Amino acid sequence: MTIIKNTLFFIFILFYSFSALSEQTVEEIIKERKSIFSKNYKTAKRVQGLASNGNLDEAKILMIEMSDNYTRLLDLFPENSKTGFKTEALPAIWENKDEFNLLMTKASSNMIELTSAIDGAEDVKATLGKYMWGSCKACHSKFRAEH
Known part of the structure; x- marks a missing residue:
């Protein structure tokens, strides 16, 4: 039963993400991703x-927030958002989409791992x-324009 609930929840989130993204303009998409990166x-x-x-404890709450932000970013680089609105995203993102998505996923996972690793860290x-x-x-070294 849990598997069915989890699957239905995942499908709902996936559908909602695609619906929300399809309704956003290119300007809104670029501004949202810039805002998330700035916030992170x-x-x-x-x-x-x-x-x-x-x-x-306070730091861990923010780490989880950052993790969620990285996951959201996966949906904010559609093909039609390569240029305009002062984006600093390089074409390499779309040329190496799997690598970029992997980095975003890894960044999200790293923030979750950090919530545990920080507890026993001798060197914070x-x-x-x-x-x-x-x-x-x-990510910045390969996918973001210098500024």
């Missing part, structure tokens, strides 16, 4: 500050570097 950067800085000061900065900042760098 600001949130990452807050995570760093909180974790460095030992406020791990290095742990954040590995799980959080490393994800940012992996």
Whole structure:
């Protein structure tokens, strides 16, 4: 019964995602993804500050929020959103879509893993570097225009 419920829930979410995306204009899509990336950067800085000061419970809430944001980004790079509206996304995203999606999925997973790894970390900065900042760098180095 649980498998059926989970499958139906997944189908509902998938349908809702496609419906919502199809109703968005290119401008809205680009602005949303830019907003999410900007929010994740600001949130990452807050995570760093909180974790460095030992406020791990607050930091973990933000880590999960970032994970959810990376998952949402998977739907925000349709073919018709390659240019315009000051996007900094490089054509490499669409040329290497599977690799890009894998990086977004990995970034999401890394943030969830970080919620556990941070507890026993002897070096908080290095742990954040590995799980959080490393994800940012992996994507920016290949898929974002320099600014």
